[in-house]
Amino acid sequence: MPGIDSELMSHRLAVYPGSRPVQERRRKLGPERAQVVEEQVQALLEAGFIREFKYPAWLVNVVLVKKQNGKWRMCVDYTNLNKACLKDPYPLPNIDVLVDSSSGCQFEWAPECEEAFQEFKKFLNQPPVLTRPKAGEELVLYLAIAKKAVASALIREDEVGQHPIYFTSKCLIDFIAEYAGDQEEASKAWEIYVDGSSNKVRSGAGIILVNQEGTQIEVSLKFEFPASNNQAEYEALIAGLKLAKEVGATKVIIFSNSQVVTSQINGEYQAKDPNMKRYLEKTLEHLRQFLQTEVRHITRELNNRVNALSKLASTKPGENNRSLIQETLQKPSVTKTDSKPDVLSVSGLDLRWITPLVEYLKFD
Template sequence: MPEIDPELMTHKLAVHPASRPVQQRRQKLGLERAQVVEEQVQALLEARFIREVKYPAWLENVILVKKQNGNWRMCVDYTDLNKACPKDPYPLPNIDTLVDSSSGGHISKVNEQGVHTSSWKPNGKLSKFDLKYETRTAIKAQCLTDFVAEYTGDQIETSTTWELYVGGSSNKVGSGAGIILVNEEGTQIEVSLKFDFSTSNNQAEYEALIAGLKLAKEIGATKETEVKHKARKLNSRADALSKLASTKPRRNNRSLIQEILQDPSVIKMNSKSDVLLVSGLNLGWMIPIVEYLKFDILPEEQKEAYKCRKEAQNYTLVRNVLYKRGISIALLKCVPTSKTEDVLDEVHNGICGNHLRARSLARKVIRAGFFWPTLQKNATNSVKKCQHCQMHANFHVAPPEELISVTSPRPFAKWGLYLLRPFFQAPG
């Protein structure tokens, strides 16, 4: 059994020395039964109740027995091993004699009011064992009070520090939480909590923290609480328990507390109206996505319906507000068509505006938490319309057209004419 020192307790089989080990021939199982055996063996390995042995001396087959509820129970065929272990029933005849001897003095009576009374009187059979029966006298209240006052003494309050480790996990199979509560004396409580409702990773973390605080309150360890965030590598055990709860079915694991949380700790209140309030706003591009996410309505044309269904995967509704999902960024609030110019003007010319160019302006709008599909195009048009950007822009001083060299109309037209005196003939 895990977490038990072998020096404290060790269990061994009393196999007869003359018995030879038996390795049973492997029995083939069907696909369904083989999958059940693999899952149950994996659960026992994770719980550290069994371990893998490469070269076993004894080898027994597993047998699956179907229970009344339809589930399978895995058993092991220990027929050959039981034959090799000698039986020792340890008979205790003296105990039977003492019990039979002391049971002869039981007397039962029923009074006039119909009340059943019973008494016990020994019949003398205990004298041979040097035992004497004496009736119990009444204990005075004052003697009991004096005893309590003498031996109780002053109660010294000792404070114990408990450390709580929690972790949440959510995937397509399910979601769950792992909780570990440890004190200074080494007492450790481990809980694997499975959620019976769908959650995100963040919600699973919060549910794990709330469940851990409830557990600490039940054992009286919540007078003062301090919450700290730790890296995953320092919280590996709780993280493993949360993954175990979110991926593995619940089984009877005696070394681990396994529970199921039926409902979330914080219940979301339903809004009074299921209608999306859009008065005064021109949603424009948001209309088909909102109708599909909220009311499951698609456009009539097949091509547009396919496009809407594909685009809607990148969006989500939070309290009737449409948000754009991202891989490495937070949710971006979608801006309706009637408000795009106001957002660009505030970011470009507002209090914190610095008249950025189109590309930088679009990135700044995204960092501010807003999005719409034509953001880059609208940012380019907005910068071109800005009068201050046109006046103070850093224009490149260059001719509007490429320079072209001008040729002369006739040969030697640009040559000059100089009058020189006659040249003398050189000697030789």
């Protein structure tokens, strides 16, 4: 870190002896993403947080994730490196002492501190269990309000002591917005991740719904009809929108790794195939049922879980799996309409042998 002498403090990775370095193959980035990476790396170089170094033993690609404000976040996956490193050998109090001493703050870990710390650990290991109140029983409500937070606890008392029934803790700004009836906060926003899969054996789709509270719904959808990859992607999207409507969503953000489908919905690509046109119209019809919608394209690497669900539906028979919802779609969401060929009426000519065929086509 700039401004700190390495002789005073330095951080070194405690790699397990004998760990084999992992070298990822280089992933090619598009022009826009390559420019973003170059700008962010240059900013880190100018700030002095990183420096150029030829170190071929450990190599990992950067991953760009687009934020809701349109800007890019550059991430680095340190999973392989973390697995090869020892855990921090310092207990919590000791590391605090080392940091405070290095920054010029003197802190003494007295016996009283150790006693309080042990009591705190004991409390964390034995959290209070919520109890059910009895009919007609008097309850006690505790309120604690600070400058930026508010907390409450509903307690029942008996001869043994106090027992919690329910408690809340919120940031004061969120608390005021929630109870002021802010319609924008009251609306329910869900993220929908979809992926369709098709092969010679069967087709299927994977769907994941996630809301702001962290609730997650996973669906593996098997098709009882043949479907192309784009058709499977549309079926997954339509099923996800139906499910979002059932859970009461008013805003949806859809993530799909299909460039064709997302571009058709956003108006960037034109759907020329008649069947795809009907799927596009059906999808837009469902999107109009929400107050706010957004469709984003993401890479397959960022859609791994949904991809696994779609592969589960398209490669294996429906088995009982308690961790997700498995459904079967018996027929497509849109039906193909076969148009009859136009037949021109011809008169005044001796068609001889072809006349019966023309009459058959005309009156079919």
